[in-house]
Amino acid sequence: MSEALSNRGLNRRKFLKMSAIAGAVGATSALGADQAKVIRPANAQELKEKYPNSKKVRTICTYCSVGCGLEAEVVNGVWVRQEPAVDHPISLGGHCCKGADMIDRVRGEKRLRYPMERVNGEWKRISWDDAFTKIGNKMKQLRDKYGPDSMMYLGSSKVSGEQSYYIRKFAAFYGTNNIDTIARI
Amino acid sequence: MANTLGYGGMTNHLGDIQNSKCVFIIGANPAVAHPVGMVHILRAKELGAKIISVDPHYSRTATKADLYARIRPGTDIAFMYGMIRYIIKNNLHDKEYIKNRVYGFEETIKEAEHYTPEVVEDITGVPAKLMIEITETMARAKPATLIYNQGLTQHSVGTGNTRQTAILQLLLGNLGKPGGGCNILRGHDNVQGASDMSNLAHSLPGYYGLSEGAWKYFCNNWKVDYKWMQSRFKTPEMLHKTGYSVATWRFGVLEEKNAKNNSGTMIRGMMNIGSGLSSISLTDVTKKAMEKLELCVIVDPYVNDMAAIADMKNDLFMLPAASQIETSGTVTATNRATQWRNQVIEPMYECKTDHEILFELAKRIGFYDEMVRAMGDGKGNFKWPEDATREYTQAIRSIGLQGVTPERLKAQSDNWHMFDTKTLRGKGPFKGEYFGLPWPCWSEKHTGTPILYNIDAPVMEGGMGFRTRWTPTAPNGESLLSEVALEGTKSGVKGHDHITAANIEALTGVKLTDKEKEIVKGKTWSTDTSNILVDKALAAGLCPFGNGKARTHVWEWIDQVPKHREPLHSPRPDLIAKYPTYKDKENHYRAFIQYESRQNEKVWAKEFPMQLLTGRLVSHLGTGTESRAAIYLAEIAPEPLLEIHPDKGLELGLRDGDMVWIYGTNGLRIKVKSKFSLRVGYDTASMPYTFSGVFQGESIVGRYPKGLEPYALGEGSNTIISYGFDIVTTTPETKCTLCRIEKA
Numbered sequence: 001m002s003e004a005l006s007n008r009g010l011n012r013r014k015f016l017k018m019s020a021i022a023g024a025v026g027a028t029s030a031l032g033a034d035q036a037k038v039i040r041p042a043n044a045q046e047l048k049e050k051y052p053n054s055k056k057v058r059t060i061c062t063y064c065s066v067g068c069g070l071e072a073e074v075v076n077g078v079w080v081r082q083e084p085a086v087d088h089p090i091s092l093g094g095h096c097c098k099g100a101d102m103i104d105r106v107r108g109e110k111r112l113r114y115p116m117e118r119v120n121g122e123w124k125r126i127s128w129d130d131a132f133t134k135i136g137n138k139m140k141q142l143r144d145k146y147g148p149d150s151m152m153y154l155g156s157s158k159v160s161g162e163q164s165y166y167i168r169k170f171a172a173f174y175g176t177n178n179i180d181t182i183a184r185i
Numbered sequence: 186m187a188n189t190l191g192y193g194g195m196t197n198h199l200g201d202i203q204n205s206k207c208v209f210i211i212g213a214n215p216a217v218a219h220p221v222g223m224v225h226i227l228r229a230k231e232l233g234a235k236i237i238s239v240d241p242h243y244s245r246t247a248t249k250a251d252l253y254a255r256i257r258p259g260t261d262i263a264f265m266y267g268m269i270r271y272i273i274k275n276n277l278h279d280k281e282y283i284k285n286r287v288y289g290f291e292e293t294i295k296e297a298e299h300y301t302p303e304v305v306e307d308i309t310g311v312p313a314k315l316m317i318e319i320t321e322t323m324a325r326a327k328p329a330t331l332i333y334n335q336g337l338t339q340h341s342v343g344t345g346n347t348r349q350t351a352i353l354q355l356l357l358g359n360l361g362k363p364g365g366g367c368n369i370l371r372g373h374d375n376v377q378g379a380s381d382m383s384n385l386a387h388s389l390p391g392y393y394g395l396s397e398g399a400w401k402y403f404c405n406n407w408k409v410d411y412k413w414m415q416s417r418f419k420t421p422e423m424l425h426k427t428g429y430s431v432a433t434w435r436f437g438v439l440e441e442k443n444a445k446n447n448s449g450t451m452i453r454g455m456m457n458i459g460s461g462l463s464s465i466s467l468t469d470v471t472k473k474a475m476e477k478l479e480l481c482v483i484v485d486p487y488v489n490d491m492a493a494i495a496d497m498k499n500d501l502f503m504l505p506a507a508s509q510i511e512t513s514g515t516v517t518a519t520n521r522a523t524q525w526r527n528q529v530i531e532p533m534y535e536c537k538t539d540h541e542i543l544f545e546l547a548k549r550i551g552f553y554d555e556m557v558r559a560m561g562d563g564k565g566n567f568k569w570p571e572d573a574t575r576e577y578t579q580a581i582r583s584i585g586l587q588g589v590t591p592e593r594l595k596a597q598s599d600n601w602h603m604f605d606t607k608t609l610r611g612k613g614p615f616k617g618e619y620f621g622l623p624w625p626c627w628s629e630k631h632t633g634t635p636i637l638y639n640i641d642a643p644v645m646e647g648g649m650g651f652r653t654r655w656t657p658t659a660p661n662g663e664s665l666l667s668e669v670a671l672e673g674t675k676s677g678v679k680g681h682d683h684i685t686a687a688n689i690e691a692l693t694g695v696k697l698t699d700k701e702k703e704i705v706k707g708k709t710w711s712t713d714t715s716n717i718l719v720d721k722a723l724a725a726g727l728c729p730f731g732n733g734k735a736r737t738h739v740w741e742w743i744d745q746v747p748k749h750r751e752p753l754h755s756p757r758p759d760l761i762a763k764y765p766t767y768k769d770k771e772n773h774y775r776a777f778i779q780y781e782s783r784q785n786e787k788v789w790a791k792e793f794p795m796q797l798l799t800g801r802l803v804s805h806l807g808t809g810t811e812s813r814a815a816i817y818l819a820e821i822a823p824e825p826l827l828e829i830h831p832d833k834g835l836e837l838g839l840r841d842g843d844m845v846w847i848y849g850t851n852g853l854r855i856k857v858k859s860k861f862s863l864r865v866g867y868d869t870a871s872m873p874y875t876f877s878g879v880f881q882g883e884s885i886v887g888r889y890p891k892g893l894e895p896y897a898l899g900e901g902s903n904t905i906i907s908y909g910f911d912i913v914t915t916t917p918e919t920k921c922t923l924c925r926i927e928k929a
Contacts, residue, residue, distance in 0.1 A: 058598055060516050060526040062509045063806050065371045066199065066222045067518030067621070069601060072510070072529040079510075079530050087602035089609060089620050090199060090518070096220035097804050101815055105508060106533065110814035110893050111486055112505035113534035121498045123890040128535065128545075135502055136549025138480045139454060143550075146450040147419040152434040155384030156459030156539075157376035160514025160526065162573035163539045164375065164382035166556075167458055168390055169407065170543050173552040175417035177395065177428030178452070178775075181384035182460050182807075183376045184431055185339065185916050 051075050058085065061099040062158065066090060068099050079103055139174070148175030155181040186367065187392070188739050189351045191652025191730065192584065194377060196366035196637040197330065198520035198623065199225045200607045204364030207326030209237045209319075211261060211350070212336025212920075216245035218801045219370050219519075226332075235322050239264065239311075240336065242798050242828075242871050243864040252319050255866055258796055259340055259752040259921040260309040265349045266749070267305030267313075268320040270297040272356055277324040279358025285668040286640075286651060287355050288659060289738025289746075296746045308749060308760065324357055328365035335372070339920045341766055341780065344913040345747035352737045352747070360735070361638035361650075363608075371519040373807065374509075378517035381584060381624075382577065386428035386774055391581035393711075395425045402712050406580040408558040417552075419448035426775075430915045432465055433776035438474035446775040454480035458539055459506060461808035462491040463877055466906035466917040469853055471495070484542055487810050490877035490901075493888040503890075506539055507532035514570040515594065521584075522609070522621020522633070525594040540569060582719070583711040585625020585729070588633070593622060609635050619647065627719050627729060638735075643673030644728050650680070653731030657682045660740055667732045674726040683731035684710040684722045693725035743767060743912065752921030753780065753909040754789045754850050756796055756868065761785075767912050774915045783908055793850055793923035795833075798871040799902040809875040809895065819896035828862035828871040829926065837926060844929040846882075847872075849905025849922070856882040856929055857900050870926060874902040874919070 042050075054073045061068040069088030073081040082103040086093035115131040116123045126134075142150045151174060155167040171179035187193035202208060202225045215223045227249065230236050238250035239261075247253045256264055272278050273294055283290050302313035309316075323329045331354050337346040350367050351360070359365035371377060383390045393399040404411045415421040429437045429452065437443050437452040444451050455478055462471055475481055475495035483489045484504045492503055509516070513528040532538065547553040554565065559576045561567025571591045578586040597604075597620060603612050604620040610632075611618045622633035627644075634647035642648035650667045659665055666680025676694050686705040690696060697705070697717075704715050710722065710729035719729045738745055751757065751764045767780040804821040805812040812818045827845060829837075839845065841861040847870075848854045856879070857872060865871050878886060878898030886894045909918030 057527050057529050058601070059510060059529055060374070060524050062374050062526075063812075064219055065374055065376050065519035066219050067374065067516065067522065067524055068221050069524075074529060077530055085601070089601055089604040089606045091221050092224065092606060094221045094224055097818060097821060098806060098812055098815075099221070101817055102510070104815055104817065105486075105811055106510050106530065108487075108815055110488075110895065111533065112488060112503060112536070112890075112893065114505060115535070116503045116890060118497055118499060118501040118503075121496075123503075128537065131502055131504060132545045132549055135480070135482055136546050138500075139456075139546070140550050142454045142480065146453060147448050148417065149419055149423065149428075149448040150450045150453040152429055152437065152452045152455045154431060154434075154455065154457040154460045154462070155379060155382075157373035157379035157384075158459045158509065159375065159379075159539050160509060160512065160570060161375065161378040161382060161517060161523070161577060162514045162570040163512075163543075164379045164384055165390060165573065165577040166540055166543055168382055168384055169556055170547060172389070172403075172414070173417060173547065173556050174550065175419070175423075177386055177423070177426060178434065178437075178447075179384060179428060180386040180431040180434070180774075181379050182373070182431055182464060183371075183379040183384060184914055185335065185372075185465070 051080055054080065061095070061102055062105065063098045068095060070095070070099065070102055072103070079106060143174065149178060151176055151178060153179040155179060157181060157183045186347045186351055188742070189348050189737060190360065190638060190735050191654045191733070192637060193380070194521045194637070195368050195371070195519050196360060197363070197368055198522065198609060198635055200609060201363055201366070201636065202226055202330055202368070203229045203232060203607050205229050205234050205328060205330040206364065207235045207237065207323050207329035208332060209323050209329055210246060210250070210332045211239040212346070213332050213334035213370055214240065214244040214246045214336070214800060215332065215370055216249065217803050218334060218372070220803055222370060235326060237319055237323060239319070241866070241869055242800065244800070252315070252322060254311045254315050254319060257308070257310040257756070258798065259342070260749065261337055261346045262342060262349050262747045263300055263305055263308040263749040264311060264316065265353050266297045266300035267302060267309070267316050268323070269293065269353060269356060270300050271302070271317055271320045272324050273297065278356045282358035283356065286734055288663060288665050288734040288736045292738040292746045293352055296748070328359050328362045329357065330359070330364060330366050330368055332368045332370060334370045336920060338911070338916055339918060341753055341909050341911055341918045342747070342750050343911040343916050345744055349747045351735070355735055355737060361636065361640060363636060366636065369519070374518070375516045377519055377521060378515065378523070381517060381581065381586070386430050390577065391583040391586070393583055395427065397425065400424055403580065406559060406714070408563060409555050423448050428775060430774040431460065432910055432915045432917050433774040433778065435467070435470045435474035436776035438477050439470070440777065443776045446772045454478060456482040456484070457489065458484040461810060462489065463494060463808045463901050463903055464874065466903050466919050467851065467908065468494060468901060468904045469851065484539060485810065486536065487814050488889055488893050489810055490808055493885050494877060494880055496888065504542055505534065505536040506542070507536040511536065512538045515574055518621065520621070520623055522623040523589055523594060524621055525591065525598045527598065579714065582714070585627045587716060588626035588628045588631040589622045589624070590629060593618070593629070597621070627723055628716060631723070640669060640671050644671060644723055644726055648672050649728040649730070650732035651735040653683050653733030655736065665734050665736065667734055671726065671728060671732055676725050678727060680732045680734070681727065684718050684727065684729050686718065689718055689721055692727060693721050695721055695725065751784070752918060753784045754793070754907040754921060754923040755784070756790050756923060758788050758790050773910070778910050778915070779908065780912070789850055789923050793848070793925045794868070795924050795926055796869045797847065797902065797905070797922040797924040798865065798869055799874040799906065799919060800871065802873045802875060805873065805875040807875065808877060808901070809897065813876070813895035813897040816896055823897045825857050825873050825876045825899040826860040827857045828865050829859050830863065830865050830867045831861040833867055834859065834861050838928050846927050846929045847905055848925040848927070850907045851905065853881055853905050855900035855902070855904050870924070872902050877901045880904065
């Protein structure tokens with residue numbers, strides 16, 4: 001087991017224990033909820049209807065190109081539970097381990113929380129306004145001094161169609177065809 | 186693929202695989218890379234289909250196969266020529282289909298003649314008997330489907346590989362049929378969408394290219410002046426020059442000789458929006474390039490691993506992106522089908538959506554007003570994402586997106602239980618639609634196209650021939666138009682050119698009004714935004730892009746028919762003279778790219794006697810930026826393991842689980858744990874490429890922002906993957922790597 005895993009305060013025994021409870025209440029709800037609250041038996045009412053006033057949102061897994069459906073349960077703007085979409089015509093209620101873990105892609109503790117800049121080899125928190133000003137100025141400066149082909153833009157096959165279209169437009173309006181993405185691969 | 190059939194996308198869809206009698210999988214491992222897609226393959230198997238796997242690695246997919254061939258990496262073209270030759274010699278090809286729908290087969294037959302079973306066995310390492318059994322099984326199954334993935338594309342001959350799959354399926358008459366097709370299973374969730382939007386250095390959106398006509402068309406759609414757009418570029422000529430690719434830009438930072446291809450400048454700044462940079466080979470080159478940049482902006486919900494691998498002291502910005510669950514919009518799956526992805530929650534923390542970030546930067550640089558002019562009232566009042574959806578679908582007619590609307594997609598999403606899993610056809614109010622409106626979807630009344638090139642369906646239900654993407658006549662004078670009509674064509678027209686203002690009346694027999702004539706003047710099916718040309722064609726039962734023949738002979742390419750060429754780093758130096766690689770390329774996506782000079786630099790196999798295979802794990806996607814930072818997924822696969830044959834392990838003095846150094850042809854080395862396995866052959870080893878956090882044996886965790894390093898850490902194979910790029914696309918040759926393994 002890697003160093004990171006052994007240090008992260010969740011050992012295999014604990015994970016298995018959680019999994020056992022997960023089996024009782026549906027894997028995703030246990031894995032998705034706050035760990036401290038989850039490691040106890042669920043009561044009958046909870047098994048039946050844990051979030052009586054929740055909103056259910058149909059959405060699509062963000063991992064691979066199969067396009068599996070999933071159902072997110074939201075309470076007061078918080079994603080509390082995830083279920084596979086049993087009647088989705090492509091995924092047919094199936095999920096791989098990544099798709100089943102979708103809820104934690106949003107709430108994971110390793111997410112970036114604010115803009116950062118590397119200054120003399122150290123990460124520094126900066127404001128969005130600062131970030132936009134510094135980056136915008138530099139892009140303008142590179143364009144003025146060396147021409148628009150001094151920039152390279154790399155887009156994504158992990159953003160929406162609309163965003164992807166606007167990434168392509170952004171490069172064109174900046175003035176370069178130096179725009180590409182991993183979709184080539 | 187696009188140069189043979191007309192389009193580059195997956196021809197059929199996952200559910201349709203259940204209609205297959207034989208599933209031929211070459212260079213793909215769906216059990217691991219597309220686990221839920223694999224369900225459809227297994228259902229086909231339950232229904233009696235034979236499964237064939239051709240792969241150097243006995244993958245999880247291969248374990249489900251009836252026939253498995255362990256092929257030497259980089260010899261797929263030769264293998265398929267062996268099949269093609271056998272099919273022709275034994276009269277197993279579909280002669281009528283070829284006569285009616287295929288151009289240039291004589292050239293294929295001529296080339297295939299060389300590949301006798303013995304020659305193929307020598308090149309590929311697959312016993313002739315097994316190759317013949319595989320061919321018999323596939324050729325006699327009607328229909329048979331072919332599945333491939335990056336095992337075929339990531340080669341110096343990657344484009345030849347994918348063409349060869351199409352040629353094989355054309356020969357058997359399996360293209361354009363339910364249960365048939367060439368089914369590429371692509372990687373990321375919106376990889377087809379990103380291709381369609383052309384985040385690609387060689388084209389504007391929709392594969393329109395970079396010609397003057399293409400730019401004028403898009404300037405018109407974007408409501409900006411063409412002259413103004415020209416003024417944005419260094420010189421007007423630069424509008425039409427293919428840019429640096431995701432693989433070659435690094436040479437634009439590091440090698441001064443490339444500046445002449447890049448309007449005289451080096452690359453000095455880079456902005457990366459959600460792309461896994463370390464999934465490209467030569468991680469050390471990316472690292473060096475980044476360290477030289479004056480500006481590097483990385484937009485990602487997690488720490489992109491290159492931000493830590495590159496030791497940048499300054500000028501590096503990391504912007505926290507909202508995930509796709511925290512915004513809404515379209516996502517196009519591997520089968521060209523688009524779904525509406527609903528927003529579940531607002532962006533967490535200070536995260537911003539990718540478009541907000543772009544908009545804000547455009548404001549600072551000074552082109553925001555122009556950039557959003559095509560949405561809403563044109564003055565900056567618009568509704569995201571719907572107005573952007575309409576903007577791109579109404580512009581991209583080349584792949585028929587005009588019938589895709591936010592309203593139709595949302596209605597489908599709310600009613601996804603109303604669609605058949607095997608055909609994707611809707612029921613009840615959706616009976617006139619296929620799920621996801623797979624492109625082309627020619628109008629709001631069109632069903633979408635679940636199966637490309639199917640002439641047995643009328644055009645309004647997704648029927649079409651092959652695209653007449655080329656001149657209607659080949660250089661040798663032969664017609665490239667189909668000899669059979671599309672089902673339901675009214676006017677008795679068989680093959681025909683693509684629809685233009687000039688030929689619409691003659692082809693459809695309908696007279697245009699003077700007003701209509703004025704609107705469509707000088708336009709074609711893909712540039713007429715009024716849709717008049719397309720609508721008239723549809724009414725006459727004609728496919729807007731024409732009804733042509735597929736071409737197995739691409740006269741304008743170096744390899745007019747696919748040719749076996751040894752990888753740049755070949756384990757068989759004795760074959761290089763007979764099957765040499767290409768000449769070096771001076772300006773390949775703006776960079777000088779080596780081929781023969783690299784292949785002949787030395788006898789690589791002497792120093793590096795083993796081949797390294799790389800692939801995926803179920804629990805990690807791409808570089809693992811997200812999945813290795815996921816606590817439960819990290820638990821499943823916490824570190825990379827090198828699969829090595831026990832006999833080889835013994836020879837190297839290893840015990841199962843020992844740490845080893847793998848030395849690459851670029852002079853670098855990585856340190857990983859070994860795992861004895863019979864999945865690999867004696868001369869090959871295999872490892873996942875999805876790790877990072879360790880670079881050449883040293884931990885780089887200290888370069889992550891404190892606490893944000895992934896849970897699962899390890900060496901990434903791309904640090905030592907051999908140099909090499911596809912001759913057409915510059916896709917890295919990650920699948921043909923030589924290495925040397927030593928006990929650590």
